[in-house]
Amino acid sequence: GQQLNQSPQSMFIQEGEDVSMNCTSSSIFNTWLWYKQDPGEGPVLLIALYKAGELTSNGRLTAQFGITRKDSFLNISASIPSDVGIYFCAGQRAGGTSYGKLTFGQGTILTVHP
Amino acid sequence: DGGITQSPKYLFRKEGQNVTLSCEQNLNHDAMYWYRQDPGQGLRLIYYSQIVNDFQKGDIAEGYSVSREKKESFPLTVTSAQKNPTAFYLCASSIRGSDLREQYFGPGTRLTVT
Numbered sequence: 001g002q003q004l005n006q007s008p009q010s011m012f013i014q015e016g017e018d019v020s021m022n023c024t025s026s027s028i029f030n031t032w033l034w035y036k037q038d039p040g041e042g043p044v045l046l047i048a049l050y051k052a053g054e055l056t057s058n059g060r061l062t063a064q065f066g067i068t069r070k071d072s073f074l075n076i077s078a079s080i081p082s083d084v085g086i087y088f089c090a091g092q093r094a095g096g097t098s099y100g101k102l103t104f105g106q107g108t109i110l111t112v113h114p
Numbered sequence: 115d116g117g118i119t120q121s122p123k124y125l126f127r128k129e130g131q132n133v134t135l136s137c138e139q140n141l142n143h144d145a146m147y148w149y150r151q152d153p154g155q156g157l158r159l160i161y162y163s164q165i166v167n168d169f170q171k172g173d174i175a176e177g178y179s180v181s182r183e184k185k186e187s188f189p190l191t192v193t194s195a196q197k198n199p200t201a202f203y204l205c206a207s208s209i210r211g212s213d214l215r216e217q218y219f220g221p222g223t224r225l226t227v228t
Contacts, residue, residue: 004156006156031215033216033217035219042206042220043157045216048216050215088156088157090157100145100162100210101159101162101172102159102215102217104156105156106156107154107156
């Protein structure tokens with residue numbers, strides 16, 4: 001199955017810095033989701049996006065559904081130590097055979113130094 | 115509290131043995147999914163079920179089997195035919211047939227086969 005191209009693969013930042021990560025695809029998506037996964041745990045949904053151009057915030061997190069419907073971005077402002085973890089993007093491709101199925105990016109490992 | 119439970123958290127088996135992973139949800143979701151996660155990789159879909167008594171193969175179904183006899187339960191059997199069964203297995207669920215395509219994950223089961 002197709003994987004989304006998520007970048008960067010890892011980030012090492014100082015507490016208080018802002019973070020940006022993105023996912024891109026050659027296919028059109030009708031849904032973009034962003035998850036955070038702590039070590040040894042299941043992913044937790046952070047933000048869901050359903051419309052091209054949509055910009056949604058959840059506390060210090062902001063995500064956008066790209067206008068082309070082939071990409072999405074996640075920003076974290078003023079990072080804190082508990083932001084450490086793996087961030088995944090996931091999308092549902094437009095088209096009937098993809099109904100209910102998500103495609104995941106490889107993840108961005110975030111490390112925050114106090 | 116509504117949620118998804120997976121048991122056990124850690125599972126150890128000898129090569130050549132079949133093993134069944136449990137997944138139960140009380141969210142009243144119609145759709146359920148099984149994913150496999152390997153270190154440094156995203157999630158790959160094994161099987162999914164949109165409704166009771168129906169399920170579909172995902173991207174990496176070989177060596178796995180599932181059943182969906184009840185809405186709340188979607189057990190996954192890792193058979194001896196699976197060549198590399200050691201991995202972190204995640205179960206998820208979602209509402210079927212709506213515009214909401216968000217999937218919610220359980221805590222995962224780490225399977226080690228030696």
